Amino acid sequence: MALGQQHVSTHRPEAERRDVDSEAPPSVSAVAFRQAMSCLPTAVYLVTTDGPGGRAGFTASAVCSVTDDPPTLLVCINRRASAYAAFADNALLCVNALGAEHETVSNAFGGKTPMAERFARAEWTTQATGAPVLVDALAHFECRVSQRVAVGTHDVLFCEIEAMSSCDGRERLLYFDRQYHRLPSR
Numbered sequence: 265m266a267l268g269q270q271h272v273s274t275h276r277p278e279a280e281r282r283d284v285d286s287e288a289p290p291s292v293s294a295v296a297f298r299q300a301m302s303c304l305p306t307a308v309y310l311v312t313t314d315g316p317g318g319r320a321g322f323t324a325s326a327v328c329s330v331t332d333d334p335p336t337l338l339v340c341i342n343r344r345a346s347a348y349a350a351f352a353d354n355a356l357l358c359v360n361a362l363g364a365e366h367e368t369v370s371n372a373f374g375g376k377t378p379m380a381e382r383f384a385r386a387e388w389t390t391q392a393t394g395a396p397v398l399v400d401a402l403a404h405f406e407c408r409v410s411q412r413v414a415v416g417t418h419d420v421l422f423c424e425i426e427a428m429s430s431c432d433g434r435e436r437l438l439y440f441d442r443q444y445h446r447l448p449s450r
C-alpha cells in the first residue's frame with residue numbers, strides 16, 4: 265500500500281454478513297465515508313422545482329445518469345434540506361449543470377440562504393415543464409419525477425427527462441476536496 269494510503273475494509277465472511285434490513289450499526293462511519301467521498305471530483309448542479317409545493321432549489325453533486333431508455337437521471341436530496349418539502353410536493357424539476365462562473369450562485373443554493381434570495385442571484389426562465397431553468401446553465405435537464413425511494417437520510421428521485429439542452433464549450437464547475445475547481449472543456 266502506498267505511503268499515506270488508508271484501506272477501509274467492508275469485507276465480512278459469509279456467516280457474519282448482515283441482512284440489509286438489519287438494525288446492526290454500520291461498520292464504516294459517516295465521517296470516514298465523507299472523507300473518502302471528498303477526494304472524488306463531481307460536477308455541480310442547481311436542482312430546482314416549482315409547482316403546488318412552491319419554488320425551491322438546492323446545490324447538488326449527487327446526480328447520476330441511470331438509463332438512456334427512457335432517458336433518466338437520479339438526484340439524491342436530504343430530507344432535512346429546507347428545499348425538501350417543495351420537492352416532495354412537486355412532480356417536476358430541472359437539473360441545471362453549472363459552469364465555472366457559477367460558483368457564487370452555487371454557494372447561495374448550498375444552504376442557509378433564504379429561497380427568494382437564492383433565485384435573485386441568477387436569471388431564470390421557464391420552458392417545457394415550468395420548472396426553473398437557469399438561463400446560462402452549461403446544460404439543463406427538465407424532468408418529471410417517476411419514482412422516489414427513501415434511503416437513509418436521503419430520498420433518491422428518479423427523473424425522466426422531458427426536455428434538455430446539451431453542454432456548451434465553457435469551463436465546467438467541479439467540486440472535490442471540499443472546494444470548487446474549474447475544468448476547461450478540452
Ligand SMILES: NC(=O)C1=CN([C@@H]2O[C@H](COP(=O)(O)OP(=O)(O)OC[C@H]3O[C@@H](n4cnc5c(N)ncnc54)[C@H](O)[C@@H]3O)[C@@H](O)[C@H]2O)C=CC1
Pocket residue numbers: 297298299301302325326340342417442
Ligand atoms: N449528497 C449530499 O447530501 C451532499 C451534501 N453536502 C453537504 O454540503 C456541505 C459541505 O460538504 P463538504 O464541504 O464537501 O464536506 P463533507 O465532509 O460534509 O462532505 C464530503 C463529501 O461527502 C459526501 N457527503 C457529504 N454529506 C453527505 C451526506 N449527507 N450524504 C451523502 N454523502 C455526503 C459528498 O460527496 C461530499 O463531497 C455539508 O453540509 C454536506 O453535508 C455536500 C455534498 C453532497
Ligand SMILES: Cc1cc2nc3c(=O)[nH]c(=O)nc-3n(C[C@H](O)[C@H](O)[C@H](O)COP(=O)(O)O)c2cc1C
Pocket residue numbers: 308322323324325326327340341342344345346347373374375376377439
Ligand atoms: C457542492 C455541494 C454539493 C451538494 N450536494 C448535495 C446533494 O447532492 N444532495 C443534497 O441533499 N444536498 C447537497 N448539498 C447540500 C445542499 O445544497 C444544502 O446545503 C442543504 O440542503 C442544506 O440547505 P438548507 O440550508 O437550505 O437546508 C450540497 C452542497 C454543496 C455545497
